Amino acid sequence: MVNLRTKPDRQPYTFPGFGSEKFPNLMLRGAGDLDNWRLAVYEQKHEGYQALKKALQMAPVEVTAEVKASGLRGRGGAGFLTGLKWSFMPKDTDEKKFTRYVVCNADEGEPGTFKDRAIMEYNPHQLIEGMIIAGWAMQCQKGFIYVRGEFKWMIDKLDAAIQEAREKGYLGKNILGSGFDFDLDTYRGAGAYVCGEESALLNSLEGRRGEPRSKPPFPAQVGAYGKPTTVNNVETLAAVPPILRMGAAEYSKIGSPNNTGTRIFGISGHVKRPGVYELPMGTTLDFIINEIAGGTLSGRPIKAIQPGGASCPFLTVKDLDCGMDFDQLKARGTMAGSGGVMVMDDSTDMVQVTLRLAKFYAHESCGQCTPCREGTNWMQLILERIVAGEGRMEDLDLLTGITPRIGLKTLCALGDAAAGPVESAVKVFRSEFEHYITHKRSLADGPALVSHFAKH
Amino acid sequence: MNHPLHHEHSDRPLAPGQRLPESARTALSDGAVAEILALADRYPDRLAATLPALYVAQREFGFSSLKAMKEVARVLQIPEAHVFGVATFYTMYLKRPVGKFHIQVCTNLSCSLRGAVKLLEQLCERVGVTPGGEPSADGMWSVEEVECLGSCGTAPCLQVNEDCYEELLTEADLDRILEACRQGDVKAWGEV
Numbered sequence: 001m002v003n004l005r006t007k008p009d010r011q012p013y014t015f016p017g018f019g020s021e022k023f024p025n026l027m028l029r030g031a032g033d034l035d036n037w038r039l040a041v042y043e044q045k046h047e048g049y050q051a052l053k054k055a056l057q058m059a060p061v062e063v064t065a066e067v068k069a070s071g072l073r074g075r076g077g078a079g080f081l082t083g084l085k086w087s088f089m090p091k092d093t094d095e096k097k098f099t100r101y102v103v104c105n106a107d108e109g110e111p112g113t114f115k116d117r118a119i120m121e122y123n124p125h126q127l128i129e130g131m132i133i134a135g136w137a138m139q140c141q142k143g144f145i146y147v148r149g150e151f152k153w154m155i156d157k158l159d160a161a162i163q164e165a166r167e168k169g170y171l172g173k174n175i176l177g178s179g180f181d182f183d184l185d186t187y188r189g190a191g192a193y194v195c196g197e198e199s200a201l202l203n204s205l206e207g208r209r210g211e212p213r214s215k216p217p218f219p220a221q222v223g224a225y226g227k228p229t230t231v232n233n234v235e236t237l238a239a240v241p242p243i244l245r246m247g248a249a250e251y252s253k254i255g256s257p258n259n260t261g262t263r264i265f266g267i268s269g270h271v272k273r274p275g276v277y278e279l280p281m282g283t284t285l286d287f288i289i290n291e292i293a294g295g296t297l298s299g300r301p302i303k304a305i306q307p308g309g310a311s312c313p314f315l316t317v318k319d320l321d322c323g324m325d326f327d328q329l330k331a332r333g334t335m336a337g338s339g340g341v342m343v344m345d346d347s348t349d350m351v352q353v354t355l356r357l358a359k360f361y362a363h364e365s366c367g368q369c370t371p372c373r374e375g376t377n378w379m380q381l382i383l384e385r386i387v388a389g390e391g392r393m394e395d396l397d398l399l400t401g402i403t404p405r406i407g408l409k410t411l412c413a414l415g416d417a418a419a420g421p422v423e424s425a426v427k428v429f430r431s432e433f434e435h436y437i438t439h440k441r442s443l444a445d446g447p448a449l450v451s452h453f454a455k456h
Numbered sequence: 457m458n459h460p461l462h463h464e465h466s467d468r469p470l471a472p473g474q475r476l477p478e479s480a481r482t483a484l485s486d487g488a489v490a491e492i493l494a495l496a497d498r499y500p501d502r503l504a505a506t507l508p509a510l511y512v513a514q515r516e517f518g519f520s521s522l523k524a525m526k527e528v529a530r531v532l533q534i535p536e537a538h539v540f541g542v543a544t545f546y547t548m549y550l551k552r553p554v555g556k557f558h559i560q561v562c563t564n565l566s567c568s569l570r571g572a573v574k575l576l577e578q579l580c581e582r583v584g585v586t587p588g589g590e591p592s593a594d595g596m597w598s599v600e601e602v603e604c605l606g607s608c609g610t611a612p613c614l615q616v617n618e619d620c621y622e623e624l625l626t627e628a629d630l631d632r633i634l635e636a637c638r639q640g641d642v643k644a645w646g647e648v
Contacts, residue, residue, distance in 0.1 A: 190546030207506035268566035268608035
């Protein structure tokens with residue numbers, strides 16, 4: 001039996017002016033409405049499968065060129081040009097025919113990130129349409145949607161939506177009379193953050209432990225089941241139908257230089273209106289936090305912000321003028337990451353925040369690379385010692401001595417993700433750490449952020 | 457590509473010295489075997505069915521016992537060591553029995569900023585168990601502290617068996633969920 005949710009979640013998906021020319025609604029059409037996922041609604045209200053019909057009239061290379069021209073950059077966090085990534089897939093020659101796969105990364109495990117689920121829950125057909133177009137552009141035979149295991153109900157919904165698309169002839173043999181055969185399947189993960197890394201995801205998809213692979217070979221050469229594969233984030237694939245509908249030239253007018261289009265931001269933490277909001281790339285942090293999310297819940301000043309999920313180095317209130325796109329955030333020493341903005345007001349104890357994040361990475365390290373496996377555990381132990389009131393002043397230098405020994409020294413980015421926030425916390429909030437060590441308690445007056453129960 | 461080694465079946469423990477709790481059930485039902493074989497056909501190779509097959513076995517056995525893992529290896533004809541490695545890598549394959557209502561509380565940053573630690577403490581006090589510990593004596597409850605469940609905008613959140621409950625800001629919200637469990641309005645662990 002299909003287990004579909006019967007009550008909508010309580011968070012907002014919209015704000016005044018959303019859907020206007022200034023704030024186009026390309027990916028959250030109908031979000032919040034439980035019936036919106038159905039194929040009939042998508043076709044009738046949201047120009048559903050129009051882009052696919054257009055794409056099938058074009059040559060595959062033209063579709064890739066269109067996506068490249070739109071300037072779309074991967075929304076998973078790396079910000080790599082999607083069209084360029086697609087063009088890395090090998091083409092058939094007279095001597096060699098390839099089996100190719102397109103894989104959708106719907107692992108969404110980054111703490112503070114909850115955007116992909118909004119697409120899958122309310123607009124699964126837009127993702128499916130995007131995957132079929134990607135499949136056509138790269139001439140793939142099959143697509144897989146790898147969804148994190150906790151989202152069981154969402155997988156049921158995706159399966160139901162895929163079945164609807166199959167019955168309507170959008171999937172299967174000879175799609176819409178074009179001669180193109182393509183089908184989709186879902187795959188349920190089982191609770192491992194590292195499987196959001198594309199090569200770990202591919203291992204998991206093959207039924208193995210989710211350990212990242214050594215690159216090269218890159219997935220475009222040897223991907224899922226040993227075949228050429230492209231892995232794209234949910235949001236990236238869902239952006240493809242709007243690009244084809246409106247045309248690359250129109251799409252690239254949205255956003256900031258070199259960072260085209262809209263992006264879905266998930267705002268959480270100490271704000272009045274946490275939720276999922278779609279905004280043009282480059283929108284300032286100040287506008288997102290203070291205008292859209294209504295400022296801090298308590299009205300107290302902001303102390304720290306992680307602009308793109310738990311892996312990002314911290315920003316402070318002086319960075320509110322920063323535009324939220326890949327390049328501007330990088331210039332501030334942090335990352336656009338997954339678009340999950342976590343806001344902390346001045347009651348937050350940054351030492352406990354750092355410990356909570358270090359604990360997460362120590363728990364989620366796959367254990368394959370020594371710097372990450374050992375380093376994340378050491379960081380957790382040192383931070384636990386400080387929080388327990390047994391910290392020593394030299395622990396701070398010890399921490400900043402460990403971080404460069406993890407970052408960029410591992411097969412995947414989990415090591416960098418673990419090192420970045422710790423390094424920046426000790427740098428930016430050093431006085432708080434010193435206070436904690438000297439006085440054996442926090443400078444901040446907020447509630448506990450780490451439970452006293454046994455370690456993971 | 458399937459595993460290069462031949463599959464072998466023995467009654468030896470897969471990890472010497474490791475004592476996993478034993479399950480009452482010792483074999484998969486015919487229905488579950490058929491379900492797993494259907495999964496093996498769904499993906500490009502048999503090995504790929506390891507993860508979904510482990511879910512099927514976990515549902516039948518109540519948790520992923522050693523016997524459950526061995527059964528998956530037997531049905532899929534893949535090495536037991538591979539299945540053991542996979543089952544112990546992923547946190548959602550539970551290596552110990554859980555209560556009828558297995559409650560997972562996210563305490564990662566977005567949730568803890570909005571009171572998840574307090575929620576976890578209240579929950580443990582209500583049902584009388586510790587996170588990650590044994591289920592309650594009546595077999596009703598078990599609690600686990602987990603990493604991000606992807607409901608940061610509606611934090612704090614918790615998951616009862618396979619259903620997520622969000623925006624649990626008050627104790628009354630928590631009590632309502634526990635009461636729904638007691639009344640049988642929430643599916644029990646393993647119930648489809």
